[in-house]
Amino acid sequence: MSLAKQALSAYRGALRATSIAFNNDVAMLQAARTQIKTKMALEVDPDMPDKSVEERIKHLNDVSLFLRRNIVQGRKEGDEENKYFLNIHEDTELGDNDDIKKKKGKNSFGGEMASGGCCGGGEIKMNERRG
């Protein structure tokens, strides 16, 4: 694929990502798309003047991925204070915290590595709070 086609493909990907991340927020959607388009049209991006076209395409693809996976908008609903509804969608990255629960290997001193926090060696018990 030529560079121009790669750039346009990344552009389409970014537009699609904005509609996933900001589906019900027209103002944000519009602002994000305008920003993306403005930067696409620039020969040199003043925010990253040293980046090559290839690097800028990769950057845009990374932005798209970030928008899809790591942006979750919240919307306050009703009169209840501090209660927000989160727009978690199928692309949202949902960590299971497995790496925190897992016991780490031995350190260079032959001892067990701390599995987290300041207590050292202790296994962290994950207690889910429900309520």
Added chain:
Amino acid sequence: MHYKMLRLAYSMRNVTKVARAVRPVPAARMQPVRFMNGVKFYSSTSSLTKEDVLARSISVLNSFELKVPSSSIGMETEFIKDLGMDSLDYNDVLVALEEEFDVVFDDNVANEIKSVGECVDYILKNYTPAEESLDPEIR
């Protein structure tokens, strides 16, 4: 909900236009912004005709700044040559059409598309009818 108000405002301002159209133009199109969210305001149909797709594609195009009147847009109309768009503009159109018809233009196809007709044909080939049991407002 705000979109219902828009829909009302739209229907009042465009009574004649709606009457002429094959189906009411989605309310989202009346806003002066180029992109709207993916919410659809039309009812789902189990099949689409070429005329349907063309009419709806033209109403999508209407939400963009066009150098020609939308009445002159047909299957042969080319985005860059006839509508005076640049490559970013017509990719905006492609994504807006994707949102309108719930299809995704394959990269290889999208890079080669030049005319409205090519879009219409692609949409007809790749459109999956919405499940009847699903409320389109919820989708």
